[in-house]
Amino acid sequence: MVLGEDVRAARTTAVPFADCWITPAARDAAAQVLASGWVTSGPLVGLFESSFAATVGAAHAVAVSSCTAGIELALRSLRLPAGAPVLTSTLTFCGAVQAIHHAGLQPVLVDVDKVTGLTTPETVARACRTVRPAAMVVVHWAGDPVDVAELAAAAGLTPDRVVEDAAHAVGTWQGGVPVGSGSAVCFSFYATKNLPIGEGGMVTTDDLDRAAWMRTTRLHGMTADAWRRYLPGGSWRYDVEEAGLKANLTDLQAAIGHAQLASLPDWQARRHEIAARYDAALAELPGVGLPHRPMPAEGVHAWHLYPVRIDGGHRDHVQAQLAAREISTSVHFIPVHHLSYFRTSCVLPEDGLPGADRIFEQLISLPIYPRLRDDQVDATCDALADAVRSARGGEPCPSL
């Protein structure tokens, strides 16, 4: 009861930070699965895998319980020696670094550009001065594409040693192709992501053998899953050839994901509209830096996040002013090296991670999701302008 009231109170926020919309068609699809008597991994998983693969231009897709599990699985499929060094951006979600630990490997933190928030050939090369990486996890932060081949070359790695964290990148294109056609690309269907299921993930790959290995390993390493064992004519026999995870997606989740895909083009179009509306309202605002985005030839931003930079140490003031007007914002991310566990469990460069430290002080993620209304975007921009002005006591400031 108390929980229900808290949830209702949260819903009265004028501009919530995030929204999880499960379409009526997806709810119907979920109800059909519940009524069918088969709710765990089964035929709907295969259907969602093929529809998702087609959406992102992938040869193979393996549905998993989360992006975090997907990153672990993709790293395990490389069969690296225990404790092998794996590069990762420090400006990422903690789960992506936990996945490197889960795979029995050693995370090595890479700095980001202080303006774009992205890892660059220079920051990667800097991290490689003291370690020779065995693999790398790259993140398309906010939905902004990084050039995977360029970063792989900077790390001295072949492309198959690079795992893409595409948690923000449903709808991102790199160059002329959607993110998803690489050798191991991990997506998230967490409640706030561009294709929400609530929980769930997918690994796409261009390698048939790697897909087959991940398909077995996601479910205990069993050579036949329950659906196939219980099919008419199926056998109860199976083998386990090596260590596996419990990281399968259920048919209930897959039915929702498959139905949600039909709305994805409209949702992405709306995200682009909102980003353009923010751009127009904030471009001339002194002391506010707009998010980096690729040039047309470099790719397409998915606008999972709209992270602006606030100059002059005023980020916390601005965030509090917005909160006072019931506009919720967030920060993506607290750099991993600011979290106590990772300070001791990761390899950090001796001269620090200055780009990430700098941008972290400035970042605010503004609300962006398909059902965000224009008047909510405008209210957010008005409040941001007032907050930046009041932070400076009317003083002009250098633009970012």
Ligand SMILES: *Cc1c(COP(=O)(O)O)cnc(C)c1O
């Ligand atoms: C959300 C997120 C993840 C984790 O996704 P899950 O599906 O919740 O495991 C990983 N990396 C980044 C950058 C994320 O934002």
